[in-house]
Amino acid sequence: MIRIGILGAANIAPKAIIEPARRRTDCRVVAVAARDAGRAEAYAAEHEIQYVAESYEALIARDDVDLVYNALPPNRHADLTIAALKAGKAVLCEKPFAMNAVEAVAMQQAALETGRPLVEAFHYRFHPAFIHVLGHIRSGHIGKILSMEADFSVAIPYRPGELRHTLETGGGALMDLGTYCVHMVRTLAGTEPSVASAECHCERPEVDISTHARLVFPGDVTASIMTSMSETVTRRIQLHVEGTKGSLSFNNPVHPHREHTIIFQQRGQPDRTETIPGETTYDHQLAHMVDVLAGRAKPLTGGEDAVANMRVIDAIYRSAGLKPRGN
Secondary structure, eight states, X not given: OEEEEEESOOSSHIXXXXXXXXXXXXXXXXXXXXXXXXXXXXXXXXXXXXXXXXSHHHHHHOTTOSEEEEOSOGGGHHHHHXXXXXXXXXXXXXXXXXXXXXXXXXXXXXXXXXXXXXXXXXXXXXXXXXXXXXXXXXXXXXXXXXXXXXXXXXXXXXXXXXXXXXXXXXXXXXXXXXXXXXXXXXXXXXXXXXXXXXXXXXXXXXXXXXXXXXXXXXXXXXXXXXXXXXXXXXXXXXXXXXXXXXXXXXESSSOGGGOOEEEEEETTSOOEEEOOOOSOHHHHXXXXXXXXXXXXXXXXXXXXXXXXXXHHXXXXXXXXXXXXXXX
């Protein structure tokens, strides 16, 4: 039985870890910790979590926790993830992995030194729909990749205290939404890009409300990254890949369990539309985490992959004239 402790009384945790754990017989959520004791108590009561730790550190120190789910904002990812690894826990850390690449390297090093698994919670990566798309790309069904476009734009209105609009906690459209776009194109390309150009629009100092970047991968493969959390933006979650033999369009790659379509266009052939069955992305993510802990799989995210993703995000901010988060 894998016993899970949650850092943060987070809105994401019920669908990301609590409900998926309830649907399994080999793991359960046993404890939660939050900054505010009253909020933690209420959260535990609402979600039927047995124990409330008096602090994040106290949860990490518990003997009855095997896996720590770090659902806190990015500014608390590095220190608490490293502490959990050093306490002998495995960690599932929410995206973005860290505030910047320097922190990501320290997290990766801690995982290597302790030998404990550290996985970044890019839940889309574990769903059969994305695995299916990745298989098509790698098998050359649309030929050599020429270009990619990834767009994740969702209205997240500003309000005081909204973490995704707060610089100190790692806010910004690129950090919250765009990190998926960066990760998707990197995963499909299988190599690391340079940043050709980037533009960030900020309504408040240093916090990008929208970002557009152009990346270049080896072999002159280009990728366009678009993301916005403007309150006026139309919801868009799209991935498009152009190849020498055809193209692939993936509608809703981030949440394919909430309906998706994959459209293949091969020259000289009729268009083909597919949908791939599966559970929620979070169910597949937890299943992967369980397999990693059991030694049946190697982590698909985290480690050098997470470091490389943060390096691209840092480079995009620098190219746009902003500082990476935490600097």
